[in-house]
Amino acid sequence: MSDSLRDMFFAECEDLLEALSEGLAAMSDGTHDAETVNAIFRAVHSIKGAAGAFALEDIVSFAHQYETVLDLIRSGQLDPDAEVMRAILRSSDVLADLVDAAQNDRTDRPDAMAPLLEQLTRLADAAPAPIATQPPEPEAVFAPMAAMPLTLAPIVGAESRFRIRFRPERALFDNGHDPLRLLRALSALGELTVDCDLSAIPPLGSFDPEESFLAWDMTLTGDIAEGEIRGVFSFVDGLCTLSVEREDDEAPQSTVPNSPLPQPAATPPGEAETPLVNADPPPDPGGERQPVRAGGAAAANAGPARPTLRVDPERVDRLINTVGELIINQAVIGQKIAALGAEPNSEVMSDLDDYRHLARDIQEGVMAIRAQPVKPLFQRMGRIIREAAEAVGKEVVLETEGEMTEVDKTVVERLADPLTHMVRNAVDHGIEPAALRTERGKPAEGTVRLIAAHRSGHVHIAIADDGGGLDRERILGKAVEKGLVSPEAKLTESEIDNLLFLPGFSTASSITNLSGRGVGMDVVKTAITSLGGRVSISSRPGHGSTFSITLPLTLAVLDGMVVTVGDQTMVLPLYSILETIRPQARNVTPLGRGGHVLSIRGAYVPIVSLAHVLGLASEPFDPTRSIFVLIRADGSQPVALAVEAISDQRQVVIKSLEGNYGRIPGISAATILGDGKIALIVDTDTVVAIAAQTPAVQTIRDKEPDHEQLAALG
Amino acid sequence: MSSSPLWDDNATIEFVSLVSGGQSFCLEITTIREIRRWSAVTPLPYSEDSVLGVMNLRGAVIPIVDLAARLGLGRTDPTARHVIIVVAVHQRTLGLLVDSVSEILTVKGGAIRETPNVRSDDSIRSIRGLLQIEEEMSRIIDLSALLPAEHEDAA
Amino acid sequence: MSVSVLAIDDSRTIREMVSRTLGDAGFDVTTATDGKAGVAAFEGRRFDAVVTDINMPNLDGFGVIEAIRGGRTNRRVPILVLTTESGPALKERARKAGATGWIVKPFEDRAFVDVVRRVTGGA
Numbered sequence: 001m002s003d004s005l006r007d008m009f010f011a012e013c014e015d016l017l018e019a020l021s022e023g024l025a026a027m028s029d030g031t032h033d034a035e036t037v038n039a040i041f042r043a044v045h046s047i048k049g050a051a052g053a054f055a056l057e058d059i060v061s062f063a064h065q066y067e068t069v070l071d072l073i074r075s076g077q078l079d080p081d082a083e084v085m086r087a088i089l090r091s092s093d094v095l096a097d098l099v100d101a102a103q104n105d106r107t108d109r110p111d112a113m114a115p116l117l118e119q120l121t122r123l124a125d126a127a128p129a130p131i132a133t134q135p136p137e138p139e140a141v142f143a144p145m146a147a148m149p150l151t152l153a154p155i156v157g158a159e160s161r162f163r164i165r166f167r168p169e170r171a172l173f174d175n176g177h178d179p180l181r182l183l184r185a186l187s188a189l190g191e192l193t194v195d196c197d198l199s200a201i202p203p204l205g206s207f208d209p210e211e212s213f214l215a216w217d218m219t220l221t222g223d224i225a226e227g228e229i230r231g232v233f234s235f236v237d238g239l240c241t242l243s244v245e246r247e248d249d250e251a252p253q254s255t256v257p258n259s260p261l262p263q264p265a266a267t268p269p270g271e272a273e274t275p276l277v278n279a280d281p282p283p284d285p286g287g288e289r290q291p292v293r294a295g296g297a298a299a300a301n302a303g304p305a306r307p308t309l310r311v312d313p314e315r316v317d318r319l320i321n322t323v324g325e326l327i328i329n330q331a332v333i334g335q336k337i338a339a340l341g342a343e344p345n346s347e348v349m350s351d352l353d354d355y356r357h358l359a360r361d362i363q364e365g366v367m368a369i370r371a372q373p374v375k376p377l378f379q380r381m382g383r384i385i386r387e388a389a390e391a392v393g394k395e396v397v398l399e400t401e402g403e404m405t406e407v408d409k410t411v412v413e414r415l416a417d418p419l420t421h422m423v424r425n426a427v428d429h430g431i432e433p434a435a436l437r438t439e440r441g442k443p444a445e446g447t448v449r450l451i452a453a454h455r456s457g458h459v460h461i462a463i464a465d466d467g468g469g470l471d472r473e474r475i476l477g478k479a480v481e482k483g484l485v486s487p488e489a490k491l492t493e494s495e496i497d498n499l500l501f502l503p504g505f506s507t508a509s510s511i512t513n514l515s516g517r518g519v520g521m522d523v524v525k526t527a528i529t530s531l532g533g534r535v536s537i538s539s540r541p542g543h544g545s546t547f548s549i550t551l552p553l554t555l556a557v558l559d560g561m562v563v564t565v566g567d568q569t570m571v572l573p574l575y576s577i578l579e580t581i582r583p584q585a586r587n588v589t590p591l592g593r594g595g596h597v598l599s600i601r602g603a604y605v606p607i608v609s610l611a612h613v614l615g616l617a618s619e620p621f622d623p624t625r626s627i628f629v630l631i632r633a634d635g636s637q638p639v640a641l642a643v644e645a646i647s648d649q650r651q652v653v654i655k656s657l658e659g660n661y662g663r664i665p666g667i668s669a670a671t672i673l674g675d676g677k678i679a680l681i682v683d684t685d686t687v688v689a690i691a692a693q694t695p696a697v698q699t700i701r702d703k704e705p706d707h708e709q710l711a712a713l714g
Numbered sequence: 715m716s717s718s719p720l721w722d723d724n725a726t727i728e729f730v731s732l733v734s735g736g737q738s739f740c741l742e743i744t745t746i747r748e749i750r751r752w753s754a755v756t757p758l759p760y761s762e763d764s765v766l767g768v769m770n771l772r773g774a775v776i777p778i779v780d781l782a783a784r785l786g787l788g789r790t791d792p793t794a795r796h797v798i799i800v801v802a803v804h805q806r807t808l809g810l811l812v813d814s815v816s817e818i819l820t821v822k823g824g825a826i827r828e829t830p831n832v833r834s835d836d837s838i839r840s841i842r843g844l845l846q847i848e849e850e851m852s853r854i855i856d857l858s859a860l861l862p863a864e865h866e867d868a869a
Numbered sequence: 870m871s872v873s874v875l876a877i878d879d880s881r882t883i884r885e886m887v888s889r890t891l892g893d894a895g896f897d898v899t900t901a902t903d904g905k906a907g908v909a910a911f912e913g914r915r916f917d918a919v920v921t922d923i924n925m926p927n928l929d930g931f932g933v934i935e936a937i938r939g940g941r942t943n944r945r946v947p948i949l950v951l952t953t954e955s956g957p958a959l960k961e962r963a964r965k966a967g968a969t970g971w972i973v974k975p976f977e978d979r980a981f982v983d984v985v986r987r988v989t990g991g992a
Contacts, residue, residue, distance in 0.1 A: 005889070009882040038926075042879070045924050049953045050882040052975035174938065176918075176947035176969035181990045235970035235988070238961075325773035568756065614759035660806045661768070661777045665760055670768060670775045678756040678770050 009050050013099045014376075016043040020092050021379045028085060034074070040088075041070040047095065051102070058109060059098045065120045066091045072124060087119050093383045160224055161247040167197075167215035172239035183216065185232045190222020219247070313409070316369050323359075323366045324557075324653030328672050330359045335675065371406035374452045374461070377415060378403045381423050385448055388427040395434060395445040396427050405452035407459050411551055414531055415461070418524040422463045422547050423448055425521075430467035430545055440542065442466065464546040470539040472496045479505065497537045497545075501525040532558060532575045560652045560681065562673070563629065564645040566616030569679045571652055571671055572629060576684040578638060580646055581628040588623045596623045598640040605630065608691045609642045610682065614666050631684045639688050654681065666690055720842055721823030729819045729845065731852055732799065734812040735787030738852040740819065740845060745801050745857055749815055752796040763789065769809060771800060778809040784860060785840060803857040821845060826854065871897040872991035873915070877907030877933060878922040878951065883974070887920060887951070887981075894982040896991075904928025908936045911943075918989045919948045920972070923959075931966045938967040947988035951976075 023040035048063035069088065072078035080088075090112060097110040164186070168179050186192050197215040220229065229244050236242075334352055342348050382398045389396040407415075431437075431446030438444050451462040472493060479485040479499045491499075499505060500521045528535045533551035552559065560571035561580075583598060588607065591597045596607040607628065611617035626642035652671035655678075657664060668683035721727060729740035730749075755767030755778050764783035768775050778798060783789045790796065790811055798809040827844040840860040845852045874896045876887040881902075888898045899916070901907035905927040911919065919937065923930035930950055938944050947969040952959060954973075963971055969988050972981055 005882065005885060008885055012880060012882050042924055042926065045953070046880045046883075049922075049974050050880050052953065053883070053886060055975070173945055175964065175967050176945050176988065178947075178988075178990065181987060184990065185987055238964060321773065328773070616757065616759060655773075655775045657768070657775055660775065660808055661758070664758055667759060670756075672770050672773065672775070676770055677754075678768050678775055680756065680758070 006054060009054060010099070010103045012050065013047055013103075016047050017092070017096050017099065018376050018379070019043045020095075021376075021383075024089055024092055025379070025382075027080065028089070032080060037070070037074045041067060041074050044070060044095065047099070051099075054102075056098075056102045058107075058113075059095070059102060062091075062095060062098055062113060062117065065117055065124070066095060068124045069120050078123065078126075084123060087116065087123060089386065091116055091120065093387070096383075159221065162220045162224065162226070162229060163243075163245045163247050164218040164220060164229065165215065165241070165243045166218070166233075167241040168236070169239055169241070172236050175236075175239060177236055177239065179214070179216070182232060182236065183218070186218065186220055186229065189228055189232070190220050190224050193219045311369070313370075316366070320366050320370070321653075321655075323363045324655075325672075326359050327363055328653065328676075330356055332676055367408070368406070370409050372409050372412050373404045373406050374412060374415075375403040377412050377419065378450050378452070380416065381419055381450055384420050384423050385427055388424050392428055393433075394427060394431055396431055397445055397447055398423075399447055399449045400451070401449065402452040403450075405454060405459065407452075407551065411459070411531055414527065415549075415551075418527040418535075418549075419450075419461075419463065421521075421524050423450075426463060426465040426467065426545070430465035432468045436468075459551045461549040461551070462546055463549075464544060466544040469541040469543055470497055470500075470537070470545055472539075472541075475499055494536075494538065497539050500537060501535070529575050532573065534575070557651050558654050558671075558681065559649070560671075561629070561649050562647040562679065563610075563643040564647065565614070565643050566611035566618070568616055569647075569673065569677065570610070570643075571679050571681045572631070572641070572684060573668075573681065574649060576631045578630040578632050581630060581640065583623075583626075583628055585624050598623075598628055600630070600640075605638050605640045607640045607642055608688065610687065611642075611644075613687050613691050614682075631688070639691075641684070641687070652679070652681070721826050723822065723824035725823040727821055727823060727826075729821065729852075729854065730799070731816040731819055731847065732797075732812045733814050733816065734810075735782030735785065735790070736813070737787065738816075738847070738850050739781075739812075739855050740852045741799065741801065741855050741857070743818065745803065747800040747802055747807065750798050750800065750809075752792045752794060752798055752811065766792070766811060769798070771807070771809070774807065776800065776807050776809055778811055779861070781810045781812050781855075781860075801857060803861050806861075808861065819845070819847065829853075871895060872917045872989050873897040873899065874918045874920060874985065874989075875899050875901065875907060875910055875916040876920045877901045877904060877910075877925070877930075878920075879903050879925040880922070883922065883951070890976075890978045890981055891920075891985060893978075894985075896985065904930065904933045904936075907933050911937055911946075912940070915943055916946060917991060918985060919946055920951055920985065921948065922951050923963075931962070934963070934966045934968055949984065949988060 020040055020043040023036050023043065026036050027040070044063050044067045048060055048067060051059035051063065066088070069078065069084070069091075073080050073084070073088075078084060094110045094113050094116055098113070101108060101110075166179070166182070168177070172179070183192070183194060195217040197217060198213075226244055226246065233240070233242055330352075334356070337348060337352060378398075378400045382400075385396055385398045426448045427446075431448070432440070432442075434444040437446065447466045449462070449464040451460075451464065453460045476485065476491065476496050476499070479496075479502070480487050482505070484499065484502050484505065485491065501524070502522060505522065525535055528549055528551070531551055533549055535547060535549045537545060537547050539545040558571070559574040561574055561577060563570055563572055581598070581600065587599050589597050589599065589604075591604075591606075597604040598607050599605075607623055609617065609621040609623075609626070612621055621642070623642060626644065627646055628640040628642055629646070630638050630640050632638050652673075655670045655672065657667065657670050664680075666683055666687045667680045668686075669681045670678050671681055673679050728743040730743055730746055731738060731740040733739070753769065755769045757767040758765060758777070761767070764780045766778045766780055769778050780790050780792075790813065792811055795814070797812050797815050799812060799815065800807060800809050825845065827846070829838065829841045829843055840856050841853045842856040842859075843854045845854060872895075874891055876884060876891070876898055877900070878884045878887065879902055884900045884902070888900055891898045899910060899914075901910045903925045904921070907919070907921060908928065919933070921930045921933045928936070930952075934948055934950075937946065937948060948967065950963045950968045950971040951974055952963075952971055960971060970984060972984055
C-alpha cells in the first residue's frame with residue numbers, strides 16, 4: 001500500500017478520532033440523540049474499515065468490538081449508563097493509542113486494551129438481543145468469493161462436464177445484472193455451448209420489456225469445479241433459477257434449485273457464512289439530518305459544520321516563505337527610500353507605511369492558515385486526566401476555556417508532551433486525595449482547568465488545579481539539600497516556586513507510576529523554550545497552582561537579537577538570552593588554559609567566544625573588546641557568549657538551510673536581513689555543547705597557535 | 715569511465731560552456747536555473763573548503779560552491795567578474811562559482827566522447843564525457859557525481 | 870470508451886483507494902462523499918456502475934440503491950456495495966434493496982477490479 005494512502009489514512013483517523021471524542025463529549029453532557037450516536041458509530045466504523053485495508057489487525061478487532069457496543073446503544077438495546085459511558089470513553093482512548101502505535105509502526109498494545117475488550121464483550125452479551133461477539137469475521141481478510149474462484153481447489157487435470165440451466169427473474173435485471181455478462185464469465189471457465197430457450201416469450205402485444213422471459217441451457221466442459229460455476233452466479237443468488245448438474249461419471253449430482261438463502265456448498269472458505277450477525281444497521285432514523293462533513297464535528301450543539309479546505313501544508317509553507325520575502329522586501333525599500341533622503345512625514349513615507357501594514361496583514365492572514373485550535377490538544381489532555389485520575393484513585397474533572405484559540409500547527413504538536421506532563425503532575429501532586437479535600441471544605445472532586453487565550457501577539461496557556469498548592473518549605477528544603485540554593489539565600493515565594501524548573505529537581509518524595517518517571521519540570525521548560533516560549537508557575541497554599549505558558553504565534557518568525565560575530569551578522573534567538581553585558585575589564589578573569597570567566601554580581605560565568613566556536617575568527621580572542629550576551633542553554637549553567645557588537649532586536653523570518661545544504665553545527669537556520677544579506681541564526685544550545693567538548697576546543701586551539709588567548713570554558 | 719554512451723547518437727543536446735580553474739567545461743543546459751554575477755556570500759561555519767557560503771537568491775538561501783576547488787583545480791578568488799551558475803541537482807538548488815560562461819553549444823549525442831579511464835581523482839570522477847569544440851576539448855560535468863545527494867551534511 | 874464508475878464512500882482513504890485501484894485498471898472514476906452527494910452525482914451524468922459504502926451520513930448505501938433503482942434514468946445500472954460485514958443478512962438485505970453485488974472490505978485490488986469488470990463487462 002502506498003505511503004501517501006497510508007498518510008491519508010492516518011490523517012483521516014485523526015479527524016475521525018476528533019469527531020469521536022467530540023461526539024463522546026456531547027454524549028457525556030447528556031446528548032443522546034440519534035445523530036450524535038450515529039456519528040460516533042460511524043467514526044469507529046470508518047476507522048475499522050480503512051484499517052482493514054492496511055492489515056492493522058489490532059485496530060480492526062478492537063474497533064469491531066467497540067462498534068458492536070456502539071451499535072447496541074444506537075439501536076436502543078443498550079442504555080448508555082455511567083458504566084457504559086466509561087467503557088466507551090476509555091475505548092476511544094485505546095483506539096487512539098492503537099492508531100498512534102500503528103502510525104509509528106509499533107505493535108505494542110495499550111495495557112487497557114485487553115480488559116476493555118473483555119468489558120465490551122460483556123456489555124454486548126448483556127444486551128437483550130442476540131449479539132455476535134465473535135472476533136472480527138475471518139473473511140474480512142479475504143476478497144469476495146466471486147473474485148477468487150481459485151480459493152476452491154479445482155480437481156486438477158480432471159475434465160468435467162456440467163449442465164447448467166439458468167433462468168433469470170425480473171429482479172435480476174432490476175438489480176443491474178446482465179445475463180450476457182454471466183454467460184461470458186462462464187465461457188471464461190471452459191468450453192461453453194449455449195442454447196437459448198425462447199419459449200416463454202409472450203406474443204408481442206402483451207410484452208413487458210422489463211420482464212424476463214429468457215432461459216438458457218448450457219453445457220460447460222473443462223477443468224472446472226462446481227464451486228467456480230456457482231461463484232459466477234454468487235451475486236444473482238435468489239434472483240434466478242439455477243441448476244448445475246455434473247453430467248459425467250459418478251459424481252454426486254447437484255440439483256438444488258437456487259433459493260434466496262445462501263448455500264453453504266457454493267461458498268468458498270473465504271466467505272464462510274457466519275451465524276446471523278447483527279450487522280445490519282438499523283433503518284435510517286428519520287431523513288432529517290444535519291449535514292456532517294467527513295470526519296467533522298458531529299456534536300449536536302455544534303451547528304452546521306462550516307465547509308473546510310484541505311491544502312497541502314507545503315503550499316502553505318511556500319506561501320509563508322514568500323510573504324516573509326515581501327516583508328523583507330518592504331524593509332529594503334524602506335531603507336533605500338530613507339537613504340535617498342525622504343522626509344519621515346513625506347507622502348512616499350506614508351505610502352510606505354501603508355505598504356508595511358498591508359504586508360503585515362497578509363503575513364498574519366497566511367500564518368492563520370497554519371493555525372489550528374488547541375481543542376484537540378485539550379481533548380487529549382482530558383483523556384490523560386482520566387487515565388491519571390484512575391491510576392491514583394482520585395476524582396478529577398477537566399474544565400477548558402478558550403479551546404478555539406488558534407496556534408501554529410507545529411506548536412500544537414510540540415506542546416503535547418509538556419502539557420501531558422503538567423496535567424499529570426496536577427492530578428498526581430496537585431489535587432489532594434478526596435478525604436483531605438473534604439476535610440479542607442473543598443468538593444471531593446478535583447478540577448484541572450486548561451485555559452488558552454491570545455494576548456498581545458502571543459498565545460497564553462494556563463494549567464490550573466484547585467489542589468493544595470506548592471509546598472514551598474519542602475521545595476526550598478529540597479533545593480538546599482541538592483545544593484541548588486545556598487541555605488542562607490533569601491528567596492521570594494515566586495523564586496521558590498520556580499525552583500521547580502531547575503534541572504534535576506523533582507518534588508515527588510515517593511515515585512508514583514505517573515509523573516515520577518525521572519522527568520522533571522526542567523524538561524517541560526526546555527520543551528517550551530525550544531518553541532520560543534516561556535513558562536512560569538504561581539501557587540496559593542490550599543487553593544492550587546497555575547502553570548502559565550507564553551508562546552509565539554508561529555515558528556516561522558523568530559524574535560532575535562542581531563549581533564556581529566567575526567565580521568558576520570548573526571541572529572541570537574531572544575528566548576535564550578538572559579541579559580546583555582558590557583563588561584569592565586576587571587570583571588573578566590583568565591581561568592585555566594586559555595579560559596576566561598565573567599563575574600556578574602558575585603557569580604562566575606564561563607566565557608565562550610562565538611566567533612571562535614564557529615571558526616569565524618581570524619584573530620585571537622580578546623575578551624576586553626567584547627560584549628557579552630548571557631545565555632541560558634539547554635538546562636546548563638548560564639554562559640557568556642562574546643560577540644563584537646549588538647545592533648538591535650527584531651523579528652526575523654526563518655529560512656531553513658537543510659533543504660539546499662544540510663545541517664551546520666551551531667547554526668539552526670538563516671534569515672535575510674533588510675539589506676538582502678543573509679544572517680545565520682545561532683543555535684545557542686549546540687554552541688554551548690560544542691564549546692563544552694574538548695575536541696572542539698582542541699580544534700580551535702589547533703587553528704590558533706596563540707591558544708593562551710583563546711576562549712575556553714570554565 | 716562511462717562504458718556505454720550516455721547520450722543517444724542522434725539526440726540533440728544543448729550545453730553551456732564555461733571556464734573554471736582555467737579549463738573548459740560544459741553543463742547540460744537543462745540543469746541550469748540561471749546565471750548571475752558573483753556577489754558577496756555569507757560564509758558557513760564548519761563547511762568544506764569548496765563551499766564559499768550562502769547567497770540570497772530571491773529569498774532562498776542557496777549554498778555557493780567553488781567549482782574549481784571542488785574539482786581539485788585550486789581555489790578561485792572571486793571578483794565581480796566571476797559568474798555564478800545556479801543549478802538544480804538532487805532537488806537542491808545551489809550555485810557554482812566559475813571564471814566565466816562562454817556560449818551555448820548544440821551538439822549531437824554522437825559527438826560526445828567517453829571520458830578516458832586514466833585516473834580516478836576528483837577532476838575525472840565528475841566528468842561524464844568529452845566534447846570537441848574547435849581545437850579545444852571541453853569536459854562535460856556530471857552534477858550528480860560532483861554534488862552527491864547527502865554529501866554536504868556536515869558531521 | 871472507458872467505463873465510468875461512481876464511487877460513494879464517506880472515508881476519504883477508501884475513496885482514494887477505490888479511485889486509484891479502478892483508475893489504474895482503466896476505469897473512469899468519479900467519487901462522492903456521502904449518499905446524498907452520490908445520488909446527486911448519479912443524476913448528473915450517466916455511469917456504467919456504482920460502488921457504494923453502506924454506513925454513511927446523509928443517506929446510507931441502502932438509501933442510495935433505493936434512490937437509483939426508483940429513479941427515472943439508468944436505474945438498472947450495476948451497483949456494488951462495499952461493506953466490512955459479510956453476513957448473509959446484510960447480503961440478503963442488499964440484494965433485496967437492489968444491489969448487484971458486494972465487495973467485502975478490505976478488498977484486494979485485483980479481486981475488486983475483477984468484480985467491477987464482471988458486473989460492467991468493461992475496462
